[in-house]
Amino acid sequence: MEELSKRVLAGDIRAASRLIRNLEDQIPDTYVAIKELFTATGNSHIVGITGAPGAGKSTLIDELIAAYRKKEKTVGVLAVDPTSPFTGGAILGDRIRMLRHAEDSGVFVRSLATRGSMGGLSKAVGEAIHVVEASGKEKVIVETCGVGQQEVDIINHAHTVVVVLVPGMGDDVQAIKAGLMEIADIFVINKADRDGANKLYQELLNIASLSRNGDTASSEQWTIPVMKVESIAEPLKFAESVNLLCDKIEEHYQYLVKSKLLSNRLRRKTTAELNEALWGSILQPILQELNDGGEMESMVEKLVNKEIDPYTLAEQVAQRYVKK
Amino acid sequence: MRKIRVLLAKPGLDGHDRGAKVLARCFRDAGFEVIYTGCHQTSEQIAAIAIQEDVDLVGLSCLSGAHKYLFPEVARLLQERDAEDIIVIGGGIIPEQDMPALYEAGLKAIFTPGTKLDAIVEWINTNVKPEA
Ligand SMILES: Nc1nc2c(ncn2[C@@H]2O[C@H](COP(=O)(O)OP(=O)(O)O)[C@@H](O)[C@H]2O)c(=O)[nH]1
Ligand SMILES: [Mg+2]
Numbered sequence: 001m002e003e004l005s006k007r008v009l010a011g012d013i014r015a016a017s018r019l020i021r022n023l024e025d026q027i028p029d030t031y032v033a034i035k036e037l038f039t040a041t042g043n044s045h046i047v048g049i050t051g052a053p054g055a056g057k058s059t060l061i062d063e064l065i066a067a068y069r070k071k072e073k074t075v076g077v078l079a080v081d082p083t084s085p086f087t088g089g090a091i092l093g094d095r096i097r098m099l100r101h102a103e104d105s106g107v108f109v110r111s112l113a114t115r116g117s118m119g120g121l122s123k124a125v126g127e128a129i130h131v132v133e134a135s136g137k138e139k140v141i142v143e144t145c146g147v148g149q150q151e152v153d154i155i156n157h158a159h160t161v162v163v164v165l166v167p168g169m170g171d172d173v174q175a176i177k178a179g180l181m182e183i184a185d186i187f188v189i190n191k192a193d194r195d196g197a198n199k200l201y202q203e204l205l206n207i208a209s210l211s212r213n214g215d216t217a218s219s220e221q222w223t224i225p226v227m228k229v230e231s232i233a234e235p236l237k238f239a240e241s242v243n244l245l246c247d248k249i250e251e252h253y254q255y256l257v258k259s260k261l262l263s264n265r266l267r268r269k270t271t272a273e274l275n276e277a278l279w280g281s282i283l284q285p286i287l288q289e290l291n292d293g294g295e296m297e298s299m300v301e302k303l304v305n306k307e308i309d310p311y312t313l314a315e316q317v318a319q320r321y322v323k324k
Numbered sequence: 325m326r327k328i329r330v331l332l333a334k335p336g337l338d339g340h341d342r343g344a345k346v347l348a349r350c351f352r353d354a355g356f357e358v359i360y361t362g363c364h365q366t367s368e369q370i371a372a373i374a375i376q377e378d379v380d381l382v383g384l385s386c387l388s389g390a391h392k393y394l395f396p397e398v399a400r401l402l403q404e405r406d407a408e409d410i411i412v413i414g415g416g417i418i419p420e421q422d423m424p425a426l427y428e429a430g431l432k433a434i435f436t437p438g439t440k441l442d443a444i445v446e447w448i449n450t451n452v453k454p455e456a
Binding site for chain 1: 325326327329348349351352353354355356357358359360361362365368369372373375376377378405406407456
């Protein structure tokens with residue numbers, strides 16, 4: 001396991017991908033390797049790209065990679081697609097759009113399935129980001145599928161969240177407003193060649209002017225920009241508008257650094273990670289033991305028969321396990 | 325528990341990926357994670373993607389007759405990159421007389437048109453055992 005982390009730090013792609021897989025497959029003791037990477041993380045800019053399936057996120061990311069490469073930045077991409085709830089399998093198709101970067105050693109793309117975790121984000125994604133960071137990628141782009149409230153947990157991982165919308169989705173915009181609007185740092189109207197782009201632009205401007213993203217304590221505020229990305233049918237214009245988006249993403253990062261929001265976000269991110277780690281090291285083993293020993297089952301039995309209430313049971317378990 | 329990861333690729337010039345899509349769905353339904361990459365990849369791209377994705381298996385399909393060169397090339401590139409543990413299988417219209425050379429080059433199975441999809445899934449479940 002130590003071996004693997006050393007190889008990741010040396011930039012070995014196979015090792016990075018295997019380590020991510022160990023996280024996904026929940027191979028015991030994977031955290032040992034993650035521990036060793038921890039000090040090498042935290043220096044990359046994490047960019048979340050989210051929006052409905054088919055909104056053109058992967059196509060956009062392909063061009064964004066090109067824009068970053070022009071600036072000589074190295075890029076990691078974690079592309080998350082849903083696991084089929086019926087079979088546990090998944091079709092991960094984001095790479096189709098990014099083929100041209102496959103051989104560039106400055107670019108690492110890894111597809112992940114949600115594996116049934118809530119929030120549209122793979123449970124392993126937070127740690128996978130660490131692995132990509134440790135392998136030396138300066139920009140880490142996380143593509144997540146899905147819409148609505150569930151996406152909110154992406155903010156625990158990303159510094160800059162780009163929400164991609166497409167004209168002509170009608171009511172969806174209403175639904176999306178609730179969740180995504182609160183997490184967006186930048187709005188992108190993709191496929192701006194389509195009917196309704198101007199209407200959507202106006203709607204988003206209104207929302208953007210209302211929702212002030214950021215903490216009110218800071219003197220500087222970030223007004224959420226609304227960017228139009230031209231159709232891929234016009235490659236030059238498309239590339240040009242993605243270059244502008246790339247600059248805007250950079251601007252947002254600089255804003256975070258200057259306004260101290262970066263350290264706030266880091267706090268939020270590490271708090272979430274610590275919570276997970278505590279959950280894993282304290283609750284998980286207890287649950288395991290209760291399950292293995294059959295105690296869980298007998299407790300459930302008691303509850304079903306209304307012999308006792310869950311709170312008293314939990315207190316009893318806590319008294320046994322938790323020493324102050 | 326290891327989940328089997330498969331890369332499906334369709335190198336060569338023919339542009340129909342309907343068959344590959346059907347296979348992708350079939351693999352998903354068998355519980356595999358399928359990295360689906362559409363058509364027209366080069367062997368270099370396929371090898372690079374297989375490594376980045378840490379797949380157990382690369383499934384190549386080719387109808388244009390270029391399998392003779394492309395399939396062995398993918399296997400060779402994986403070997404060159406210390407990734408010979410990634411299994412390579414092929415499918416498509418492959419004449420009987422081409423098969424020995426493909427096996428010689430490192431392919432582990434070749435499925436010709438008419439093979440039942442279930443048989444491919446079964447082959448994978450029998451032969452692909454990702455190490456813990
Ligand atoms: N008309 C139009 N189609 C686009 C544009 N960008 C992407 N698409 C198409 O939209 C489909 C979905 O794109 P994809 O990037 O895979 O979307 P994702 O699911 O959000 O990652 C593909 O068929 C793309 O070719 C655009 O700017 N204009
Ligand atoms: Mg996509």
